[in-house]
Amino acid sequence: MDVVRTAIGLMSGTSMDGIDVALIRTDGRGFIERGPFLGMPYEADFRRRLKRALELARPLRDRTERPAELREIELELTLRHATAVRAFLERFGLAANGVDVLGFHGQTVLHRSDEGLTVQIGDGRELARRTGIPVVYDMRANDMVHGGQGAPLVPAYHAALAGKFQQAGEAVCFVNIGGISNLTYIGADGRIAAFDSGPGNTLIDQWIEMQTGRTYDPGGEIGGRGRIVPALAERYLDSPFFRGNVRRSLDRGDFAPLRPDEASLEDGARTLAHVAAASIVKSAGFLPERPSAYIVCGGGRLNGTLMAELSAMAGGSSVLSAEAAGFDGDAMEAEAWAYLAVRSLDGLPLTFPGTTGVAAPVSGGVLATP
Template sequence: MGNIRTAIGLMSGTSMDGIDVALLRTDGEAIIERGPFLGVAYDAPFRDRLKLALEQAKTITQRDQRPGELAAIERELTLRHVSAVREFLDVNGIDASAVDVVGFHGQTVLHRPDEALTVQIGNGALLAREIGVAVAYDLRANDMLHGGQGAPLVPVYHAALARNVRNATLPVCFVNIGGISNLTYIGADGLIVGYDSGPGNTLIDQWVESQAGIPFDQGGMIASEGRVIDDLANRYLDSPFFTATRRRSLDRNDFPPLAGSDAELADGARTLAHVAAASVIKSAGHLPVTPTLYVICGGGRLNRILMQDLRDLARGQNADVISAEQAGFDGDAMEAEAWAYLAVRSLDGLPLTFPGTTGVREPITGGIVIRP
């Protein structure tokens, strides 16, 4: 058993909607004491800056390249994380000296696993200097150096949580529906299998923003007025991604946006919610055993249409679908909590990724730890 540390995790995910901040007390293994959580939303102009970053990052061929305005956006992103940490500490009456490490994800602007290239902008040294706390960052790169795909990293945290799921027996499958969805299977024998399962909220967000000028379909309200357009759904669900023998991690651009379709707003949102749900079930077909329980985390669990489709599809497998809250967790905080957990594992040199999660050759640690 390692030392119990107080860690803060910071997550800015593929939905690009804001910064999640969560606190854990953990030994990086079995002991997990979940603390407070704070979500800090990005304003629309900064979301536009992040979209520009995604475009300008397309020319990157080396991880340290920052073409165009990328260096300036990276600095602004980091300073927003500084502000988020300060707000979190202030709101919760926590002194920075009580925090041992901060796990800093940064913002993924490019992810090409087939080229062993992943880029998360975010200046770990600047963050550490400004908040006065050690920072563990760049947690994906070492995995790629050892043959992995750099994602997903959350499964080791899901596995630690699995033993605490209310009224459940293994195998359990955690599903995180963010911009991209990923799943983690925890078997009765302790086996961990994890991979990206397909498009999550990104396609829905892109559609409603392009058609209605709003950032996301809150609660699935728009989708609830529409119908599934089978031809459009199948265009996504027939992708070779779902049938390929080798599971691969996804970039948010791997599934093209629906923009340009002549579908009605509600029908497009309804179709893409179905795609997000069906992607999970199709990808679960690659698991060692069909799970009897899916625990849904991330923003997608708040889309009631997506969740109903998931329940309907899982029923065909004799499986149940519950939200993270029904399992006793906080679905908003889970990814940020995971980054706190991973930061402690990075400090202790414990593995972050495994052959069954990223395809890495052997369990491997990772991350750069920098002190103020």
């Protein structure tokens, strides 16, 4: 009989806005019982520190390298995750000894899939020591050792969830719109295909912060007042990333932000929301077939302008928020990291040829005990 474990997932994504904490009970296979969720935003000073980490990581050639300042930021990040775990346990009346494992994503500061290099900062051993809970971390690296792109990893969880929504004979596609967007296709026959689809929130957030000092466009309201600037949109959508049959994983630096004088605040936000939606549809052209529904999770689902653009381009496929499909779009990535941690403990595959391009299904992750 498969063992059901209680797992907490910790996710700090490319938007660098905070830590998502979610609990599930799962056997790492088909049984999933979703529990509570908590979002812990970063303060502005620490967000600036994380952006500094991106600069410090740029010259790295080994994923274990930690120049002194980067190591300091890594420790700060780890301590914040420990604080988030303690706050989560206290908020929901849970005990650390009632949690079997933490799935710790850390913060991706460098991802060069073509070079087989990915760097996630976050000290799993220190997190285990400070929380008293075993930690599975560094879950991307083994995939890249075996020839994969190291991303996306969430598809294994999407596939497990699909059975709760999918109608017989229909394909569905989960769309995660974080800093970078990615797609997970689950065919009627259970076939999985997944890949990064293009820029998600990152370009919009960078534009809004550059122009206003705010960190995002709440609800897509700013973009909703603007117009698409075709020349700017095409500059992104003509990228070689959208041509050819080889899908690759993306780093947040693969698409350069707009320059400050290239558009008005509103037109820039609208154009970049259009780019995010069009990127999804362009990349969906590489799926085995058009899905009956797109289920949208991640922060981008809250951008009404982006969602309206996606609905208009979806070509007859329905576009649903995760909540409309019965899920929690805020919690899903953190839940996925909890699910993957349990799979890692059991030596089950985290990635597959159809998700990262790895030659054969492969497990991964490093286990740290208190």
